[in-house]
Amino acid sequence: MQGSSSQSQPTPRRWYILVFLAPATLIYTIFAIYPILESLRLSLYVSDASTTRFVGLANYTRLISEPYWADQFWNAFKNNVLLFVMHMLIQNPIALALAALLSIPSLTGAASYRTIFFLPTLLSVVVVGFIWQLILSPLWGVTPDFMKILGLGDYFKPWLGLESSALITVTLISIWQYVGIPLMLFYAALLNVPEETLEAARIDGLNGWWVFWKVKLPLILPTLGLVGILTYIGNFTASFDLIYSIQGGLAGPDFSTDVMGTFLFRSFFGFQSQLGDENMGATVASALLFIILAGVSIYLFGVQRRLQRYDH
Amino acid sequence: MRSFAIKTTLLSVGLCLSGVALAEKTVITIESWRAEDQAIWDEKIIPLFEAAYPEIDVQFKPTTATEYNAALNARLAGGTAGDIITCRPFDNALAMFEAGNLADIKDMPGLDNFSDVAKGAWSTDAGDATFCVPMASVIHGFMYNKDAFAELELSVPDTQEQFYATLDAINEDGSYIPLAMGTKDQWEAATMGYTNIGPAFWEGEKGRLDLISGKARFTDEPFVEVFRQMQKWTPYLGNGYQAQSYTDSQNLFTLGRAAIYPTGSWEITGFLENADFEIGAFAPPKSADGTCYLSDHTDMGMGMNAASGNLEAAMTFLEWTTSADFAGLLTNAAPGFFSLANHELEVDNPLAREFMAMRGRCEPTIRVAHQILSRGEPTLDTQLWTLSANVINGTMTPEDAAAEAQANLDGWYKPE
Numbered sequence: 001m002q003g004s005s006s007q008s009q010p011t012p013r014r015w016y017i018l019v020f021l022a023p024a025t026l027i028y029t030i031f032a033i034y035p036i037l038e039s040l041r042l043s044l045y046v047s048d049a050s051t052t053r054f055v056g057l058a059n060y061t062r063l064i065s066e067p068y069w070a071d072q073f074w075n076a077f078k079n080n081v082l083l084f085v086m087h088m089l090i091q092n093p094i095a096l097a098l099a100a101l102l103s104i105p106s107l108t109g110a111a112s113y114r115t116i117f118f119l120p121t122l123l124s125v126v127v128v129g130f131i132w133q134l135i136l137s138p139l140w141g142v143t144p145d146f147m148k149i150l151g152l153g154d155y156f157k158p159w160l161g162l163e164s165s166a167l168i169t170v171t172l173i174s175i176w177q178y179v180g181i182p183l184m185l186f187y188a189a190l191l192n193v194p195e196e197t198l199e200a201a202r203i204d205g206l207n208g209w210w211v212f213w214k215v216k217l218p219l220i221l222p223t224l225g226l227v228g229i230l231t232y233i234g235n236f237t238a239s240f241d242l243i244y245s246i247q248g249g250l251a252g253p254d255f256s257t258d259v260m261g262t263f264l265f266r267s268f269f270g271f272q273s274q275l276g277d278e279n280m281g282a283t284v285a286s287a288l289l290f291i292i293l294a295g296v297s298i299y300l301f302g303v304q305r306r307l308q309r310y311d312h
Numbered sequence: 313m314r315s316f317a318i319k320t321t322l323l324s325v326g327l328c329l330s331g332v333a334l335a336e337k338t339v340i341t342i343e344s345w346r347a348e349d350q351a352i353w354d355e356k357i358i359p360l361f362e363a364a365y366p367e368i369d370v371q372f373k374p375t376t377a378t379e380y381n382a383a384l385n386a387r388l389a390g391g392t393a394g395d396i397i398t399c400r401p402f403d404n405a406l407a408m409f410e411a412g413n414l415a416d417i418k419d420m421p422g423l424d425n426f427s428d429v430a431k432g433a434w435s436t437d438a439g440d441a442t443f444c445v446p447m448a449s450v451i452h453g454f455m456y457n458k459d460a461f462a463e464l465e466l467s468v469p470d471t472q473e474q475f476y477a478t479l480d481a482i483n484e485d486g487s488y489i490p491l492a493m494g495t496k497d498q499w500e501a502a503t504m505g506y507t508n509i510g511p512a513f514w515e516g517e518k519g520r521l522d523l524i525s526g527k528a529r530f531t532d533e534p535f536v537e538v539f540r541q542m543q544k545w546t547p548y549l550g551n552g553y554q555a556q557s558y559t560d561s562q563n564l565f566t567l568g569r570a571a572i573y574p575t576g577s578w579e580i581t582g583f584l585e586n587a588d589f590e591i592g593a594f595a596p597p598k599s600a601d602g603t604c605y606l607s608d609h610t611d612m613g614m615g616m617n618a619a620s621g622n623l624e625a626a627m628t629f630l631e632w633t634t635s636a637d638f639a640g641l642l643t644n645a646a647p648g649f650f651s652l653a654n655h656e657l658e659v660d661n662p663l664a665r666e667f668m669a670m671r672g673r674c675e676p677t678i679r680v681a682h683q684i685l686s687r688g689e690p691t692l693d694t695q696l697w698t699l700s701a702n703v704i705n706g707t708m709t710p711e712d713a714a715a716e717a718q719a720n721l722d723g724w725y726k727p728e
Contacts, residue, residue: 068689068723138552139560161496161554163707250694252498253554254702269382272499273404273682273691276382 042282059283076263084235091175092182099186118180129245132173163256170257174242182227189223229299236292260288337369338625341394345380352645368625388413395620399444399613401433402683414443415618422634430652433610444613445630448649451577451667452508452607458590460488460571468594475597479548482571490548492570494556501700504574507679509596510538511605516677524684526727530718539710542703554705577667580648593666595674606674688724
């Protein structure tokens with residue numbers, strides 16, 4: 001309605017819109033769009049010490065067919081998918097449960113709980129990585145002693161150093177740190193559920209449990225979708241920091257915690273005697289971009305449209 | 313490559329230009345990855361050089377070790393690298409020479425002071441060009457807690473049997489962890505483990521050169537046997553060694569909780585500062601026929617940026633690093649980094665002297681995968697880290713590890 005009425009009148013030159021848009025557009029173009037285009041371009045070339053030549057999509061073929069690259073790529077991709085699934089199955093349900101509890105009006109001390117749950121999110125990843133490495137250290141950590149007191153001493157394992165448990169351990173550390181973000185999003189969404197709807201449900205005879213399942217949850221589904229896609233993007237990009245700070249660039253043991261981020265780091269910048277290859281690095285980066293893009297597109301076109309119908 | 317380099321180094325261009333413009337003397341800068349040696353260069357080495365050559369001003373500008381190669385290559389491509397370049401051994405420096413970044417210094421008179429093995433680390437495969445002055449090597453071996461050995465009435469092991477008997481004795485007593493080593497960072501497993509004790513099994517240089525010439529393969533008995541030895545180490549490592557990092561191992565030893573630390577001479581300075589007990593050193597256990605082999609690894613050299621504007625001053629400096637003065641200075645200022653020159657040297661540090669003495673009675677060799685063999689993807693050197701760690705962790709058999717190493721070579725390497 002607003003749009004059609006403004007079109008019938010002579011539009012004033014709203015130059016100030018440009019002024020407001022300029023800083024964000026400029027900064028975004030220089031620091032995000034240009035680098036993305038530049039790495040897409042780099043991924044189409046091969047260079048050695050003296051020459052650079054255009055090879056088309058050969059680098060991508062190499063990435064998924066040459067054993068050295070393909071093994072690493074699929075391993076990193078698999079770990080990323082596992083990481084995503086574990087976050088969806090563990091982090092988001094915990095966040096939802098905590099948010100549901102926090103939004104109970106009669107709960108005392110909700111503000112303190114909220115702060116406590118959110119605090120780890122504010123810590124630097126390096127600090128979190130360092131603290132947890134110490135806590136879990138078989139040499140200096142508190143975990144072995146603590147478990148001994150509880151009579152569980154035999155169950156202690158150097159989890160970060162075992163292939164079978166390293167990835168899940170890193171995931172749990174990441175969940176510990178970041179559970180606050182989905183928690184806050186769910187919490188805000190739950191607070192927005194109109195009181196009249198809840199009252200009507202109660203009058204119809206639903207108890208607290210069913211009010212949550214039948215009324216609150218459907219109403220916050222869009223937030224659930226949003227958290228899902230944020231988790232997806234975060235797992236492909238932010239997982240690098242934590243894994244690099246805890247397990248190092250080789251993402252040990254035996255690459256069991258290697259994700260796209262650490263793989264990208266090793267290919268672009270090199271690692272120890274392995275020299276970096278900026279073209280293959282850019283190829284990995286571009287592949288990562290396409291993976292994220294695919295996920296986000298599925299969400300935008302497949303999921304979000306259906307979700308929004310609930311809103312009205 | 314070039315545009316990337318220009319972008320990332322615009323700042324340093326500015327800094328360098330202003331530095332050159334202000335000084336009247338010829339200023340030459342040194343690129344290095346030894347950031348921890350800044351004080352040694354600034355306070356001990358450079359003043360001595362400048363006293364002899366007052367017209368040259370030398371600046372030591374190191375980069376963090378892990379970023380050194382990437383940053384240096386970017387600066388070389390952008391034309392902003394320093395005049396003197398600290399060279400990593402073998403293929404890394406060779407690649408820089410082949411790209412035209414390092415000048416050929418084969419005719420420099422001072423190079424006569426170095427053995428062919430030392431120069432080999434910074435020469436072309438055919439030996440027709442040398443591009444870095446050999447500077448220092450590090451010696452592998454074992455350090456031990458002398459107090460712990462006295463307490464348990466142990467003597468320094470010499471043969472394989474004695475080595476394992478000593479470890480068993482420490483294990484039985486139970487008050488010390490026999491070996492301070494973990495597998496979390498992986499490189500210890502290969503560098504302090506596999507390539508440290510391996511030469512005794514593959515007969516040092518002979519085995520290494522046979523791999524290069526194709527006469528030997530990683531799947532041959534000696535190379536597999538060293539992986540088996542790695543497996544034998546497992547019961548002597550501390551609890552949870554799988555999650556024990558390099559710094560954890562260092563601390564275990566300097567805090568006196570471990571009796572033996574498989575390592576190299578580069579730890580000397582740090583350990584003498586941190587440990588409050590006496591530290592001794594012994595060489596890797598002897599081979600079956602009683603010969604002692606030692607990994608005396610050519611680790612550091614210095615070359616000249618071919619695009620430097622101060623080639624003459626840079627040459628003067630390099631020539632000076634071949635002198636006995638410099639060799640003595642380096643060896644004593646940075647104990648554990650031993651000059652590769654043939655000059656007679658006095659080593660003051662007793663622990664460094666123990667390592668130095670091993671040179672006299674053992675056959676020297678270098679880390680097995682460094683020359684030529686690490687030109688594949690992944691480099692064999694880095695792959696040995698993961699393979700050795702896997703074997704110690706029990707997730708891979710010695711035979712499989714050896715087969716994977718050989719598969720790496722078969723994938724790209726054709727011995728002549």
